[in-house]
Amino acid sequence: EIVLTQSPGTLSLSPGERATLSCRASQDFGSPYLAWFQQKPGQAPRLLIYDISSRAAGIPDRFSGSGSGTDFTLTISRLEPADFAVYYCQHYSSPPITFGQGTRLEIK
Amino acid sequence: QVQLQESGPGLVKPSQTLSLTCTVSGASISSGNYYLNWFRQPAGKELEWIGRIHTDGSARYNPSLASRVTMSIHTSENQFSLKLNSVTAADTAVYYCARRKYLDPFDQWGQGTLVTVSS
Numbered sequence: 527e528i529v530l531t532q533s534p535g536t537l538s539l540s541p542g543e544r545a546t547l548s549c550r551a552s553q554d555f556g557s558p559y560l561a562w563f564q565q566k567p568g569q570a571p572r573l574l575i576y577d578i579s580s581r582a583a584g585i586p587d588r589f590s591g592s593g594s595g596t597d598f599t600l601t602i603s604r605l606e607p608a609d610f611a612v613y614y615c616q617h618y619s620s621p622p623i624t625f626g627q628g629t630r631l632e633i634k
Numbered sequence: 635q636v637q638l639q640e641s642g643p644g645l646v647k648p649s650q651t652l653s654l655t656c657t658v659s660g661a662s663i664s665s666g667n668y669y670l671n672w673f674r675q676p677a678g679k680e681l682e683w684i685g686r687i688h689t690d691g692s693a694r695y696n697p698s699l700a701s702r703v704t705m706s707i708h709t710s711e712n713q714f715s716l717k718l719n720s721v722t723a724a725d726t727a728v729y730y731c732a733r734r735k736y737l738d739p740f741d742q743w744g745q746g747t748l749v750t751v752s753s
Contacts, residue, residue: 527697559737561739561740569745570743570744570745570746571681571730571740571743573739573740573741576739576741577739582739582741583741614680616681616740618737618739618740619737621683621694621696622696622697622698623671623683625680625682625683626680627680628680
């Protein structure tokens with residue numbers, strides 16, 4: 527099973543600032559099947575990024591993904607008020623599919 | 635547009651069986667090479683993959699839950715279901731269904747349904 531570890535646990539920033547969220551895998555799973563989700567209270571996860579760096583439909587270009595091997599990053603270039611939420615990375619190639627424990631992005 | 639909707643009892647007693655159904659609308663559940671998945675999320679915690687069933691009926695489960703899980707597909711009703719037996723308070727969570735093609739990302743989710751295990 528691939529374990530994903532996200533950091534930091536909580537990130538406090540102001541609107542307009544840049545957010546950098548990290549996701550580290552316990553092993554190189556040798557495929558690009560790494561996704562990022564945004565989740566707000568009471569809502570289902572919303573796909574932001576798939577295949578490490580591809581934006582899902584309707585996702586603004588302020589959101590970008592990068593990385594390789596075991597280290598992956600979600601960057602939000604200019605935070606807007608709607609961006610403050612919990613973010614999860616997910617590995618989705620072979621079962622079991624796993625998620626990181628999440629990074630809470632809060633308004634400073 | 636494809637929509638998924640979970641349904642089932644919101645309260646289950648300890649040691650009993652949790653049963654949920656996911657209804658797919660906007661597409662035939664048996665068309666295409668789709669995997670139908672269940673996830674859950676305890677309050678304040680991360681998402682956990684429970685398992686998946688293919689449209690051909692083959693299933694694969696998370697090893698941590700495999701001894702208690704059964705998934706089924708009900709083609710005529712355009713639904714798939716989850717049964718989790720011998721539940722405890724640790725199974726209290728919001729349960730989500732989701733659909734995807736093999737190695738595609740998870741972009742189709744239900745809204746989730748809260749199941750509480752309590753006497």
